Amino acid sequence: MQRKENGVQRVLIDASTLDKRITELAAQVDSWYLDSTPILVGVLNGAAVFMTELMQAMAIPVQVDFMAVSSYGSSTESSGVVQILKDLSTSIEGQDILVVEDIVDSGLTLQYLLDVLARRNPRSIRVVAMLRKVKPGAIAVPVDLVGFEIPDEFVIGFGLDYAGQFRNLPYIGILSPEAIMAKPGR
Ligand code: IMP
Numbered sequence: 001m002q003r004k005e006n007g008v009q010r011v012l013i014d015a016s017t018l019d020k021r022i023t024e025l026a027a028q029v030d031s032w033y034l035d036s037t038p039i040l041v042g043v044l045n046g047a048a049v050f051m052t053e054l055m056q057a058m059a060i061p062v063q064v065d066f067m068a069v070s071s072y073g074s075s076t077e078s079s080g081v082v083q084i085l086k087d088l089s090t091s092i093e094g095q096d097i098l099v100v101e102d103i104v105d106s107g108l109t110l111q112y113l114l115d116v117l118a119r120r121n122p123r124s125i126r127v128v129a130m131l132r133k134v135k136p137g138a139i140a141v142p143v144d145l146v147g148f149e150i151p152d153e154f155v156i157g158f159g160l161d162y163a164g165q166f167r168n169l170p171y172i173g174i175l176s177p178e179a180i181m182a183k184p185g186r
Contacts, residue, residue: 004169007162007179012155013148013172021147022050025128026057028145029098032126037061038096043113044068044086045167046102049159050130050147054100062098065089069109082112097122101129102159104146107139114141131155131172148172154180 032038037060042051044066055062068086097117104110110127117125128145135152150172156162157169162179 004166007166007176007182008156008169008173009176011171011173012150012153013158015170018147018158018171019053022053023057025145025147026054026059029054029128030058030060033060033062033096033098036096036123037063038098039063039065039090039092040098040100041088041092041117042066042100043102043109046159046161047100047130049167050102051100054128063090067113069113082109084116092117092120092122095122097125099125099127101127101143103131103133103155104129104141104143105133105135105138107141110143111139111141130158 040051040055040062042048042064045068051064051066055064065088066086067084067088070081070083070085099110099113099117101110110129114125114127126144127142128147129143130147132143132146132149133152134149154162154175155172156166156175157171157173159167160172161167162175166173166175
């Protein structure tokens with residue numbers, strides 16, 4: 001039978017390590033907003049799992065909204081072209097915004113998002129990213145909090161996909177070269 005683990009070369013960050021780190025991130029984020037109710041802006045689809053876990057681990061009241069931006073399609077390389085596929089449902093003017101990202105790779109997506117959001121005059125914008133790739137040539141986009149710095153390899157699971165699959169793995173894994181070769185339509 002086809003299993004969701006097929007295509008994982010190895011586990012990079014296991015479920016309990018993720019869980020522990022998210023608890024730490026949540027405590028740090030809580031300390032930023034002792035006197036306000038931030039709007040958490042999750043970046044779909046990849047950040048859905050991280051967003052869910054993070055907000056449940058937080059102690060302060062929050063509001064939640066989502067944006068969807070184009071990512072890589074079904075490739076493993078950034079196209080450099082970012083497009084808003086779904087916008088926020090509310091105004092963020094005068095609000096404290098916490099952008100919740102799954103992974104910062106080249107930094108292009110986040111840089112674009114931060115530009116778009118800053119033009120809407122929020123009171124503050126901060127960013128928490130579950131993963132950041134250590135990558136020569138990446139844009140030096142500011143990220144206030146990073147869960148894990150990871151090597152420059154294509155990862156899947158915990159919300160992250162390859163060709164639309166693997167988001168429901170409960171850990172972060174490295175995609176196997178065979179899975180890249182086996183991509184539908186390749
Ligand atoms: P960036 O614009 O290159 O920083 O890429 C950001 C987006 O690309 C992320 O929000 C992900 O959706 C996607 N992405 C980048 N690297 C990976 C990866 O290793 N696995 C899965 N998705 C990735």
